[in-house]
Amino acid sequence: MFGCQGKVLRVNLSDGRISEEELSEILVLKFLGGAGLATKYLWDSVPRGADPLGAENALIFMTGALTGAAAPSTGRYSVVFKSPLTGIWAQANSAGHWGVDLKRTGFDGVIIQGISPKPVYLIVTDGKAELRDASHLWGKSVSETTQTIKAERGEKFNVACIGIAGENQVRYASIMNDLHRAAGRCGGGTVMGSKRLKAITVIGTKPVNIANPSAFKEAAKRQFKHLNDHMLKIGLEAFGTNLVLDLVNVRGGFPTRNWQTGMFPEVDEINAIALREKVLVDKKTCFSCPIRCGRASEIRRGAYKGKRGEGPEFETVGAFGGMCGISDLEAITMANYLCNDYGLDTISTGSTIAFAMECYEKGILAKSDTEGLELKFGDPNIMIELVHKIAKREGIGDLLAEGVRRVSEKLGKGTDRFAMHVKGLELPAYDSRAVKLTGLTFATANRGGDHITGYVQGPTYLDVPFLVVEESMIEDPLVENVKEVKIAKDMEDALTVFDCAGACKFMGMCLATEEWIDLIKFGLGWDDFSVTDFRTIGERVINLARVFSVREGLTGADDTLPKRLLEEPLPEGPAKGHVNNLAPLLDAYYLLRGWDKKTGKPTRGKLRELGLEEVIPLIWD
Ligand code: SF4
Incomplete structure (x- = not known):
């Protein structure tokens, strides 16, 4: 088989059984790989009505048919599962290098089933896999877990893991790889935590076999050349994904204060130019990608001065910035670092905080519900405090860890009008009333x-x-x-x-x-x-x-769509008066x-x- 390695691993955590399965060529023809193949395995492996946090759910890591091949940006993997946030099919996707390192072990993917009686992590090397005790990793952050595994196994081992948010069953916990890259959406980290699987660490030497290497190389060369002249590549490389912010705001569609308007007045404080001036250290890239849209960053002033990490991406600025009404880019960057280390999806975290802020504004949540915190739009300290509380499920954080839909159902009082989710998944930072x-x-x-x-x-x-x-x-x-x-x-x-x-x-x-x-x-x-x-x-x-x-x-x-988008016209800007x-x-x-x-x-x-x-x-x- 070319492109794919032709084998997948199946791991039953309940009894520790690990087996290899041949990948059928017919399945590859029909589903290609990655999310497609994983969806087919999910369909075959998970019975109707399975509890997303139970032993019957499967967590399927799958590389793509071209993952690891030397073409532009072919470093991604998908994780497919039944979501504990939405209760339906879910996919999260991430790049960096972990997917390539998994594929080089000789396996296209790993199907995780069952629940381990104690915390474990999975080691996958050339054609081999074993489970190890992870009691010493349980309770550790993403960075601590990654560093500990590397110290134990060797620096070259690449790690995908959960932080404490996944352990604590926050419904929108992410799976982090390469320290800062997130398979973020829909609660894959929550499922991983429910299975007591702390990490999967991989290293391999098996190449990806290409059917026609010279023709493939020529095609890839053409693509690299074309990309280098492409306007989108130039923009993303220079400004990162936050390039999008001004373009969305100018159209009146940048969700602000939980989507009450689409115009953020202090946009210059958090846009791509601000990010470059305030926190950018360097550009970062993923496997074989000339675009380099990632950002290495450092907070250079204020309460979090000296903290370093990657990001924030546009969606993170949208969720913690516009939606929470916050113009403090250093605090937004800090919230991003915290989410990465706790293993939280930044979109769902920021959106849920923004929703709570509107509930507070409307008197539906009071100080007596929030341990005395005043959940006011625009307060960066409150936003940071809530990220900690959500990850730890402390106080009001225990409720917010359930996500916007469940919080709204619990609170009632008409909160469904401004609960900004579809099918239970919190919305990204594009107001659809403007497009x-x-x-x-x-x-x-x-x-x-x-x-x-x-x-x-x-x-x-x-x-x-x-x-x-x-x-x-x-x-x-x-x-x-x-x-x-x-x-x-x-x-x-x-x-x-x-x-x-x-x-x-x-x-x-x-x-x-x-x-x-x-x-x-x-x-x-x-x-x-x-x-x-x-x-x-x-x-x-x-x-x-x-x-x-x-x-x-x-x-x-x-x-x-949420009622707000269907019934509440945008109050200002180029899309004023519009609903969906x-x-x-x-x-x-x-x-x-x-x-x-x-x-x-x-x-x-x-x-x-x-x-x-x-x-x-x-x-x-
Ligand atoms: S650097 Fe950006 S464009 Fe390139 S693979 Fe990573 S996320 Fe995609």
Whole structure:
């Protein structure tokens, strides 16, 4: 087998059994690898109704078909599981080098099942795996865990682990690799903690076999050259992902004070230029990536002076900055460092704090609920204090560790109007009232409120087409145009393939589909692989993930947005007066997807067309 290593590890933590399984070539043809393959294993491994925090749930780490191959940005891995935050299919994804190091052990992925009676960590080396006692690591932070494992095993061992947030079952705990890189969303770290698996450490020497090395090298060379001249690459390298902030704010869509407005008045204090001036130390990159969008940083003034780490990324600035009404970039950077070390998803953490601040503003939470803390928008000290409390599940942090949806359900009193989540996943920092098509992608993304399942912000403000879709220009972001629904669907299908290939989605915004076809053709030896095959893989994975969630109780009624976005017009800025009108876009989307309008289920015909016949009896009578 080319591209893939052809083997996966299965680890049952309940009895300590470790086994190897051959990877079927048919599965690779259908799902490519990464998130696609992991979704298929999840479907086969996890029974209907499994408790996300129970022994029946599986946590599946899977590298992509091109992870570790020498093409641009091919260093990613996916983790797929049933989410303890949303109760449905979930994927988190990360780069750095850990995925490449896992693949070099000779295994494409690791399927974790069961619950260990005591804390353990997994060591995977060339063709071998063993479990070790992790009692001495339990209670340690991400940095302490990583350093301790490296000191014990050797500096070259790469570590993916959880911090105390995962141990404490904060519902949005992340899995951290390479110290600062996060498979952040949906609570993968929570599932890992429930299984008492503290870390997976990997090192290997097995190369990734490429079917046609010279043609692959030429195709990769073309891509590197093209990327070097690309406007998006130049911007991301110079400013990092926070480049996006001004572009979103200028459109009136930067969620501010828990989405009460889309205009942040002190944007110059937290934007990309501020980040460069205040905390940037150097650019950082992931395996084989010329974009270098990562930021090494240091806090140079104030209460946290001298602290060092990486980030913050745009989404982190959005969650702790705009959403919490905070313009203190040093405090935002500190919150980011804390989340990385506790193992917390920054989007869900910042969003949940912002929601609590609005509850306090409205008198729904009082000092008597918060150990005397005044949860006021704009207070950086309170925000930092709440990050600590959430990770430790201390006081009010115990409630906030449940995420926005559960906090709102517990508090009642109309808080659902401003509980900013979709399907239980807290939303990223793009107000969809300012870009209507984004509302559709939030409502339909398989893992819940998510911006990178179908990223439809960029085409209009960057003025460069996303080359992975045929037609990508949005005429007017403030108009619900049903003709543009195809952009959202194509984007979702195409970007899903990147999660299967193990490549960064930024490549999907810079390079043509045909270039990717060449890499897959030459890398895997699939001479006839076409653009249609590429899109079909994405569509198949999206449908299987949907079927998994339908089996767990998801219906079309869940494809919606928070009431604030549907009913509360933006009060100022270029999108003033706008709300999301989802219904016409959803109707057009269901039609394009081949999903039943009444139930939200993929139709039998669609599932047959995608070669997923075997799942039909499980969701259709
Ligand atoms: S674009 Fe950024 S996140 Fe993606 S692989 Fe490159 S450095 Fe990593």
